[in-house]
Amino acid sequence: MEKKVYRENIKKVLSALDRCTYEQNSYLIAKQLNHLQEFQVANTIAVTLSRFPEVDTWQIIRKGWDLGKRIVIPKCFPKTKTMIFKEITSFTQLESVYFGLFEPIEEQTVEVQKALLDLIIVPGLAFTEKGYRLGFGGGYYDRFLQDYTGCTISLAFTQQIQEQLPIEEHDIPVKMIITENGVINCEEQ
Numbered sequence: 001m002e003k004k005v006y007r008e009n010i011k012k013v014l015s016a017l018d019r020c021t022y023e024q025n026s027y028l029i030a031k032q033l034n035h036l037q038e039f040q041v042a043n044t045i046a047v048t049l050s051r052f053p054e055v056d057t058w059q060i061i062r063k064g065w066d067l068g069k070r071i072v073i074p075k076c077f078p079k080t081k082t083m084i085f086k087e088i089t090s091f092t093q094l095e096s097v098y099f100g101l102f103e104p105i106e107e108q109t110v111e112v113q114k115a116l117l118d119l120i121i122v123p124g125l126a127f128t129e130k131g132y133r134l135g136f137g138g139g140y141y142d143r144f145l146q147d148y149t150g151c152t153i154s155l156a157f158t159q160q161i162q163e164q165l166p167i168e169e170h171d172i173p174v175k176m177i178i179t180e181n182g183v184i185n186c187e188e189q
């Protein structure tokens with residue numbers, strides 16, 4: 001219940017972002033990601049397709065393709081609240097499912113196993129500097145990350161960084177957060 005209130009509040013704050021600030025700060029975040037060693041050495045990168053006002057990830061996918069990286073995106077199974085990742089090599093391999101969310105088209109994409117994911121860009125609404133995350137409420141990432149040992153990075157506008165968040169036992173923190181103002185190494189906080 002407490003998480004629900006936090007989610008509503010942060011959504012309100014974010015939806016007030018004007019388009020130009022949104023574009024510029026998304027660009028600054030993407031640029032910093034490109035400079036990170038964890039990104040540069042990653043061959044396979046898992047990422048979601050952002051919807052405004054989430055930090056734009058479409059430019060990250062384009063950049064990844066240009067650099068020869070394998071880009072994989074989630075296919076969610078609402079009944080079990082689980083997901084798998086499938087490779088996309090073109091935005092035309094996406095289809096719009098619920099609430100304008102894009103997912104890989106079943107017949108046009110192939111699953112990539114968790115052990116092959118070098119970096120996961122983890123989505124979220126709000127974060128603490130320690131890397132704790134308020135997601136969209138499905139628990140998909142908390143479940144998936146339970147036995148994941150690779151690198152995890154979240155992208156966030158400064159307004160999404162909070163002093164405190166409601167945290168539960170199953171919540172798994174990310175290793176790094178990139179905002180328009182810099183990189184936060186969560187393990188050092």
Ligand SMILES: Nc1ncnc2c1ncn2[C@@H]1O[C@H](COP(=O)(O)OP(=O)(O)OP(=O)(O)O)[C@@H](O)[C@H]1O
Pocket residue numbers: 003123124133134135136137138139140141142143146168170171
């Ligand atoms: N590892 C897990 N095993 C079983 N249930 C879990 C696990 N992780 C989360 N859940 C359940 O999923 C629901 C949503 O969890 P939570 O509110 O933390 O989602 P979230 O972190 O916002 O979502 P996401 O992880 O998709 O970003 C909760 O009811 C929680 O108990």
Ligand SMILES: [Mg+2]
Pocket residue numbers: 133134135139142170171172
């Ligand atoms: Mg959680």
